Amino acid sequence: MKNSSTVAAVSTPVAAGGIGVIRISGSEAIDIAAKVFRPGGKKNINEMKGYTAAHGTVYDGDKAIDEAVLLVFRAPHSYTGEDVAEISCHGGVYVVGRVLRAILNAGAQPAAPGEFTKRAFLNGKLDLTKAEAVMSLISAQGEQSAGAAMSALEGALSSKILAAAQTLITDSAYLAAWVDYPDDEIEEISTEKLLADYTEVLSQLENLLSNYDAGRAVTQGVDTVIAGKPNVGKSTLMNYLAGFKRSIVTDIAGTTRDVVEDTVRLGNVVLHLADTAGIRETGNEVEKIGVDFAVGRVERASLVLAVFDLSREFDDEDKAVIELCKNKCAVAIINKDDLDPKFDKTQLDCFRHQVIISAKDGTGADKLAHAVEEALGTDSIDTSAALLANERQRQCCEKAAECLREAIEALRMNITLDAVTVSTEGAITELLTMTGEKANEAVVNEVFSRFCVGK
């Protein structure tokens, strides 16, 4: 199938790395590449064969952005099955972003999440198993393939899920027989038994879900925000974590006004870090925008690293930061261990996880890593236990858990069983999604195999 538009996107993780790759796919991919990429020597990009490379410079209009390598793939011999150009440039969020912008300016459309895989699949380039896995991810969260380690665990997982479903199917079949064959001698199943079964299955599902969140932190990373009042050393911490200087570091409060993105590994987790402007009341318009933005980031983040300055007195601005961290997964980092302590640490008792470091000297890194693992629950993660392998499975489990909570609530409120079973069957349907079986069929089959009913 031919798709009319040519699309482009960054196809390596948006992170500080060695190189970043921007992929362009579609019938005009090579033309567009030729507009932004000027090869060294006399090479003509439009004449390049598949599987060949060229060295050169990426331009946005007349402005050179970066030195890069261009790889050309000719249809159908490419990932997507279409003409593909891949530009490998120097890593780093900024440069990669500029190159992508140049390509979009040259006429490519931004690729939707999963677009390359979708095209690959439509052009018959993906095998069935892979397509299954990827298709499920497209709707869920974009183009990330579940890791190999994860898929190995998928078998263990589905048996857990199916076992949970079976308990519910058995109960529902019992209730179905009781309802559909009122003349047959089928005793009523007690509310206590149903409650016990539903609660047990619910706790199994909740277990899987919490394991999933921890597992995700390990494999896919956690959105993390570094927050704190101005000049507590947030940027120093960021740079220290990232291993090289990214934010502009000065002694003037309010220097960092953008939210800077980076991805780092700390202990066994991957953190997608955002450094933020210092949180304080400010009269400066530009800085105020930065502060509002920072507050918004903290609200959305999965992990907050709240930074405090050991060398200064606790003040209202620190208090505001503590307030912001309420109900968040947060680690309090008391920085500047290298200076004289003046900070009242008892003010931070509301943080379950605290650590004292000196970002400047690089001390306390292990303690920080451990505190983060603890906060995210990855310190005790059992990787051999069943893990939900992808977002779709997580959603199914989540929905099933939701249905069960409804069923439990209905039972407790003495709602008639016809309403309860509808919720339970909703849970069964979600759990059976992986096998494609439908709840009402499963229940009906179970009725006939278990009960001696009928004339």
Added chain:
Amino acid sequence: MKYFAEKLDIAVIGAGHAGIEAALAAARLGCKTIIFAINLDSVGNMPCNPSIGGTSKGHLVREIDALGGEMGIAADKNTLQTRMLNTGKGPAVHSLRAQIDRRGYCAYMKNVIENQQNLQLKQAEIVSLTRDEDGLWHLLTRLEAEYTAKCVILATGTFLGGRIFVGDISYDSGPDGMFPATELAQSLKNLGVQLRRFKTGTPPRLNRNSIDFSVMEPQYGDEHKVPFSFGFDGEIVNSEACYVTYTNDRTKQIILDNLHRSPLYGGKIDGVGPRYCPSIEDKIVRFAEKERHQLFVEPCGADTQEMYLQGLSSSLPEDVQLEFLHTIPGLEKAQVMRTAYAIEYDCVDPLSLRSSLEFRDFDGLYGAGQFNGSSGYEEAAAQGLVAGINAARKIKGKEPVILDRAGSYIGTLIDDLVTKGCTDPYRMMTSRSEYRLLLRQDNADRRLTPLGREIGLISDERWESFNKKLELIEQEAERVRKVVIHPSDKLNEMLVSRETSALNIGVRMIELLRRPQVSYADLAEFDTERPDLPYEVFEQVEISIKYEGYLKRQEAQVAEMRRLEVRKLPEDIDYSKIVGLRLEAIEKLNKVRPENIGQASRISGVSPADISVLLIRLQGE
């Protein structure tokens, strides 16, 4: 010698429950219609059991009635005993069942047909069905009369290729001693219709005078009698009782000792029997640990001594039947008037039908009832009604009426049949409907009567009374929202006795009704200005308040389901050409040829990933 008899719009083959509804609907919608029966004394016969309704089947009857079908009224006019089953298990699973005067029912139906404008009733066996180059159907009777019709509805029940088995004896026969249709099956095969064999059976009929009822437990009808039909204004009388008795160890032993003489276990029957209505020998083998099996003795009619023995269907030899029958308390001296038998018959794989019940490959040919692989009078009548309506609409150049799963049990039944197919005779069950909180028997009229009116099967009189009822429901719902109930010692005493909290200040009545423990009736004496309204009106108001949250959730699920239902799939897609579908999905999709994405998603063997593939493919086009 063959002669030309008549040119018709619609011909219905078979005058059982499916054929009757099909023919009446077609004629009432203005089509010149004929209905053929092998024996005119068996129009609307009940050869299987003497009752109509039951769990989920009661829903079907009320839906048929709400759409303008005949079954509900016919049952109401011939009821011997009526019971609402499952009261106390929640309104979604309440089901009406009535014991029926069998002869009275047949006579009533025959009379309705005889007096229906546009409709002829003809005793004849159809031996051949062919189609000419203009697409006109030609039907030939045993006596060589040729009829032509634009549409034909096959409602052949167990007559088609019927064969009866009792022990090692077997012979070609229709049900209840009727002649079978022996040649039509071959004619259908010649057309290219693929047939298969299903099996069903019926228990013995006993003479009432030979039964000792004193050792059995009687079961009487309900005091509060609810008719099937929303338009029935006559009186229902519970004139008869049913009785309960049980099998025992000796019964079991006799059956086990003679199992080798069963045609089923002896391998003589090829047909697939229904899982839900196993013969007694089946039950004893499959559920060996069960000590006893419950039996019901039910009346077959008002003016006969024949009694039906529910739970004792069998195809063992007659002598064995008598031997084990006489071990049962109260039946020691029972005289058998009709021996139990198994019957095998030809039917079609319903996957070859569309949701309109028209054959996908044969323009103007429809199937209904047992011919489509279902079982049960109610299931048959429901399909007959839909096939009749759609055949008439085809002739009038209108789009078919497709009932969906979210709107009715009839829609669920047909969708299951044409989407999932069936490997044994299909019986309706409440657990088959995922939207059962919405699809209750009490609101069948609200769900379907507007559609019935639009189709043209609801009379002005019925329509007016329906709208009047809606109005009353609305007024009462409004009143309940406004009226304040004030606390009093008596009220609080009642509330506490229902294990719910007492009132300190007055609250709106709707708040009290939301409590699961408090019923409309409980509040009667505290709701001083309550108008004098029919029970059906209060019932609607009460259910909509009590289950409001659940009903809303189901409505949301329905909206979600209908979203996929509108994504049409072209009928001529070659699924094997679609890259990315799994092999099993390709096979199933090519076989079922679903009409839309929603239907595709319900096919077993089609995974959510396959559905993504189809969605992307549709998007791509």
